[in-house]
Amino acid sequence: MAGRLIVISNRIPSEAAPSGGLVYALHETLRKIGGIWIGSHPETTETPANSLSEYGDQGNYTRLSFSLTLEDYKNFYLGFSNSVLWPVCHRRGDLVKLDRGFERGYCAVNARLARQVMEVAEPDDMIWVHDYHFFPLATELRKLGFTGKIGFFLHIPFPALGDMGALPREANLAHWLADYDLVGLQTRADVARCLEMFRAETDSEFLMDGTIKCGSRAVALRSFPIGIDVETFVQAAQGGSAQDRLADDMAGDIVIGVDRLDYSKGLPNRFRAFGRYLETRDERERRVSMVQIAPPSREEVAAYRELRYELEELVGRVNGEHGEIDWTPLRYIHRNLDRNLLARLYRRARVGIVTPFADGMNLVAKEYVAAQDPEDPGVLILSHMAGAAEELTDAIQVNPYDIEDMSEALKTALALPLEERKRRHASCMAQVRATDVNLWSQHFVDALKACKPTLVVKSRA
Numbered sequence: 440m441a442g443r444l445i446v447i448s449n450r451i452p453s454e455a456a457p458s459g460g461l462v463y464a465l466h467e468t469l470r471k472i473g474g475i476w477i478g479s480h481p482e483t484t485e486t487p488a489n490s491l492s493e494y495g496d497q498g499n500y501t502r503l504s505f506s507l508t509l510e511d512y513k514n515f516y517l518g519f520s521n522s523v524l525w526p527v528c529h530r531r532g533d534l535v536k537l538d539r540g541f542e543r544g545y546c547a548v549n550a551r552l553a554r555q556v557m558e559v560a561e562p563d564d565m566i567w568v569h570d571y572h573f574f575p576l577a578t579e580l581r582k583l584g585f586t587g588k589i590g591f592f593l594h595i596p597f598p599a600l601g602d603m604g605a606l607p608r609e610a611n612l613a614h615w616l617a618d619y620d621l622v623g624l625q626t627r628a629d630v631a632r633c634l635e636m637f638r639a640e641t642d643s644e645f646l647m648d649g650t651i652k653c654g655s656r657a658v659a660l661r662s663f664p665i666g667i668d669v670e671t672f673v674q675a676a677q678g679g680s681a682q683d684r685l686a687d688d689m690a691g692d693i694v695i696g697v698d699r700l701d702y703s704k705g706l707p708n709r710f711r712a713f714g715r716y717l718e719t720r721d722e723r724e725r726r727v728s729m730v731q732i733a734p735p736s737r738e739e740v741a742a743y744r745e746l747r748y749e750l751e752e753l754v755g756r757v758n759g760e761h762g763e764i765d766w767t768p769l770r771y772i773h774r775n776l777d778r779n780l781l782a783r784l785y786r787r788a789r790v791g792i793v794t795p796f797a798d799g800m801n802l803v804a805k806e807y808v809a810a811q812d813p814e815d816p817g818v819l820i821l822s823h824m825a826g827a828a829e830e831l832t833d834a835i836q837v838n839p840y841d842i843e844d845m846s847e848a849l850k851t852a853l854a855l856p857l858e859e860r861k862r863r864h865a866s867c868m869a870q871v872r873a874t875d876v877n878l879w880s881q882h883f884v885d886a887l888k889a890c891k892p893t894l895v896v897k898s899r900a
């Protein structure tokens with residue numbers, strides 16, 4: 440069958456009808472166009488399988504999984520992807536762990552996956568690769584002779600040229616990206632940083648049609664800000680079972696934070712800012728509690744374990760200093776909560792707080808906005824360093840390094856009059872709707888389709 444879409448992502452959904460925003464949108468896109476979704480099998484194997492395995496037939500598309508050995512998991516996933524690329528892209532060069540085994544593992548998994556993709560891909564298929572785990576995949580596919588269109592979307596920030604200095608020499612992002620036809624990034628700032636990288640490449644050239652030639656190929660570069668599945672979220676925030684309604688039973692004003700436990704999300708400073716707010720608040724004011732949901736993430740990586748200890752200590756300190764017999768000001772939950780309960784919590788919270796040091800987009804910011812009652816909405820406090828800050832300009836924007844600034848923002852947000860809350864919410868909600876994840880995937884696929892047939896540009900020399 441010709442003209443199918445092949446989606447490649449690290450994770451592959453196991454449920455028949457996935458509910459998460461991005462996963463749901465890709466599922467729907469594949470259902471419409473037809474094709475294949477390829478992702479890693481959740482369990483490691485002793486020896487790598489030669490071919491992809493069936494992971495579920497969805498009617499109009501098939502899910503196939505590739506296997507990772509324990510060594511691959513350590514080197515490709517925990518190692519190069521999450522101990523090199525993730526910190527580099529989130530401006531944490533100090534957390535980079537270099538190991539030749541990581542680089543070799545990363546390249547080997549990408550090369551093996553490319554061979555397996557070639558077994559199922561037809562020349563007319565379009566391939567859409569997701570995220571930093573697979574930067575070199577197009578290069579490997581081109582080596583094996585794939586001439587069809589390949590698009591890439593990076594969910595995390597594109598690194599600044601200076602920060603790329605921490606990458607090993609073999610990691611040549613410019614050359615890897617040039618083998619795609621279309622590279623999608625989250626924001627205009629990401630595009631600017633990516634252009635800066637190409638400008639610094641001696642063998643790259645900006646062509647008249649807006650594409651960038653690097654080596655023998657030309658690539659188009661654009662921002663596609665991702666969003667959430669708005670309607671589903673609006674419904675989830677309004678509905679709810681008896682258990683979900685627990686979110687309504689909490690006393691006082693609630694400030695909500697929801698983040699994977701990751702050092703890019705700025706959690707310690709957020710807790711410090713809340714502590715500072717409690718220090719400076721008037722005792723006669725209504726009690727305010729912060730609820731922080733922080734499900735575990737990448738616990739095998741040392742930097743994540745250390746962050747957990749730091750947070751646990753901070754929670755103890757804030758509650759020890761400010762708690763009362765009948766009041767725990769900072770409630771910290773290190774578990775994954777049910778999505779519907781989360782939506783209800785967002786709606787119940789007077790303030791949503793999102794304070795990353797760096798973030799590709801940050802969907803929590805958009806979920807918080809979508810969950811509000813438009814007649815009595817809460818206020819979003821948003822780091823100006825999150826990708827979402829480019830669009831949500833009517834959130835209260837803060838500097839996530841500045842404790843005083845965030846503490847002041849909490850005060851402002853909690854005291855904001857209804858009319859001002861409504862105005863800010865309406866403006867943010869219009870942006871959230873404009874980037875609905877279903878439109879996002881449609882825009883990317885349309886742009887990839889519209890790319891000119893594979894360009895193999897002859898060098899000027």
Ligand code: GDG
Binds near residue numbers: 697
């Ligand atoms: C990457 C980029 C970019 C969190 N805790 C629970 C839970 N969540 C859900 C949230 C939200 C999602 O996880 C997190 O998405 P984010 O966008 O905030 O952040 P990352 O995981 O870092 O995602 C990011 C994104 O990719 C998409 O391109 O925006 O910048 O880093 O949907 O609600 N969901 C449930 N229970 C929890 O406890 N059910």
